[in-house]
Amino acid sequence: MKLTKQAIADHNQPALKAHQKQFDYIAEGIPDLQAILQKLADFQVAIPSWALGSGGTRFGRFAGGGEPRNLEEKIEDVGLLHALNQSSGAISLHIPWDIPGDANAITTLAAMHGLKFDAVNSNTFQDQQGQENSYKFGSLQHVDKSVRRQAIEHNVEVIKHGVDLGSKALTVWLADGSCFPGQLNFRKAFQRTLESLQEIYAALPEDWKVFVEYKAFEPNFYSMTVGDWGQSYLYANKLGPKAYTLVDLGHHLPNANIEQIVSLLMMENKLAGFHFNDSKYGDDDLTVGSINPYQLFLIFNELVEGMDARGMNHATDLGWMIDASHNVKDPLEDLLQSIEAIMIAYAQALLVNSKELKAAQDNNDVVKAQEILQAAYRTDVRPLIAEARIRSGGALQPLSLFRNLKVRGELIRERGKVTVATGL
Numbered sequence: 001m002k003l004t005k006q007a008i009a010d011h012n013q014p015a016l017k018a019h020q021k022q023f024d025y026i027a028e029g030i031p032d033l034q035a036i037l038q039k040l041a042d043f044q045v046a047i048p049s050w051a052l053g054s055g056g057t058r059f060g061r062f063a064g065g066g067e068p069r070n071l072e073e074k075i076e077d078v079g080l081l082h083a084l085n086q087s088s089g090a091i092s093l094h095i096p097w098d099i100p101g102d103a104n105a106i107t108t109l110a111a112m113h114g115l116k117f118d119a120v121n122s123n124t125f126q127d128q129q130g131q132e133n134s135y136k137f138g139s140l141q142h143v144d145k146s147v148r149r150q151a152i153e154h155n156v157e158v159i160k161h162g163v164d165l166g167s168k169a170l171t172v173w174l175a176d177g178s179c180f181p182g183q184l185n186f187r188k189a190f191q192r193t194l195e196s197l198q199e200i201y202a203a204l205p206e207d208w209k210v211f212v213e214y215k216a217f218e219p220n221f222y223s224m225t226v227g228d229w230g231q232s233y234l235y236a237n238k239l240g241p242k243a244y245t246l247v248d249l250g251h252h253l254p255n256a257n258i259e260q261i262v263s264l265l266m267m268e269n270k271l272a273g274f275h276f277n278d279s280k281y282g283d284d285d286l287t288v289g290s291i292n293p294y295q296l297f298l299i300f301n302e303l304v305e306g307m308d309a310r311g312m313n314h315a316t317d318l319g320w321m322i323d324a325s326h327n328v329k330d331p332l333e334d335l336l337q338s339i340e341a342i343m344i345a346y347a348q349a350l351l352v353n354s355k356e357l358k359a360a361q362d363n364n365d366v367v368k369a370q371e372i373l374q375a376a377y378r379t380d381v382r383p384l385i386a387e388a389r390i391r392s393g394g395a396l397q398p399l400s401l402f403r404n405l406k407v408r409g410e411l412i413r414e415r416g417k418v419t420v421a422t423g424l
């Protein structure tokens with residue numbers, strides 16, 4: 001299914017007047033309005049190929065119907081999202097779930113939808129059919145050299161697929177760790193992992209980066225070999241300038257101060273970027289902004305402050321991606337909500353009066369500092385985002401249009417009720 005420009009225009013037309021009123025109201029008080037609208041229009045968030053179908057838990061999985069059956073259909077789905085919101089202009093592939101049969105044809109198809117290929121992801125957390133060695137006791141950390149070799153070669157292979165597609169980064173998320181005390185020598189596991197990563201690093205093309213993602217627990221419950229930002233930073237630092245730490249919001253222990261982590265990683269020029277999601281307990285992979293939107297705003301506030309302090313390009317210098325799973329919602333609707341939540345947090349952060357905040361900090365005016373942050377956070381920035389979106393050719397209300405056009409029903413008709421997308 002493809003969304004026509006006409007369908008979007010027809011949807012926008014009747015609501016434009018009301019939008020204009022709301023937009024004028026908020027626009028009046030913003031001095032650098034045009035620059036902010038441009039930043040919002042430029043900001044693109046990559047969609048992970050594994051988030052386009054229904055997720056599940058270890059207890060069960062409830063398919064929603066019309067899920068993409070192959071890579072082409074995954075690209076089509078992200079194309080739909082991008083047509084609606086003009087903010088989802090990239091897809092992130094997971095190998096071997098998404099090995100492109102014909103890389104040229106796939107890049108052409110993606111370009112037709114206005115999509116680029118974001119970081120490619122390796123998978124050494126599952127055993128694939130016919131695989132020689134098992135990852136049951138880890139991959140890059142494994143005590144057996146032949147298992148490590150297999151995992152290294154897989155990552156090198158993933159880089160090759162990425163090169164064919166025009167990706168510029170490899171994301172390594174390791175399930176490696178241990179489930180019980182005594183199972184693993186922490187230091188040796190770290191060193192073996194580092195050596196394996198060094199081999200992968202050596203295979204990176206000149207203009208590539210490697211993102212080392214950390215996670216506090218699961219699937220290993222006693223220790224994770226890349227368990228927190230400190231460990232990821234250690235690897236990234238030892239590997240070299242092309243290695244960075246990737247922050248997945250759900251991969252922290254409860255109440256972690258993620259915004260502080262982000263600030264310090266940026267200070268060290270070691271922040272790769274994000275996997276956005278939200279959580280109540282841990283790696284819940286819920287819709288971005290559905291549980292704690294204030295935290296998301298505080299993170300964006302640090303991001304904007306840190307990127308501006310370093311003269312970075314907000315849209316392109318860090319990797320922005322969603323990493324969520326949808327158990328009860330339509331995946332595409334959920335992703336539209338996630339993108340909207342990200343744009344809201346970003347826009348609010350752009351509204352923070354940084355000069356006044358700095359003055360308040362320098363004067364130890366704690367009350368004023370909070371007032372400044374919350375003034376931005378409590379601004380309804382939705383008309384700003386909508387304005388940036390329609391200027392780029394997107395829908396005024398992406399979710400409503402998705403529903404009005406009965407997109408899911410159409411996808412079910414095209415693909416069938418019982419389709420299963422590859423992924424978790």
Ligand code: AFD
Nearest residue numbers: 050121173213248275323424
């Ligand atoms: C994991 C990690 C990581 C990984 C993904 C696989 O967040 O990003 O690639 O899920 O589906 O929890």
Ligand code: MN
Nearest residue numbers: 213248275323
């Ligand atoms: Mn992740």
Ligand code: MN
Nearest residue numbers: 248250283323
């Ligand atoms: Mn995760």
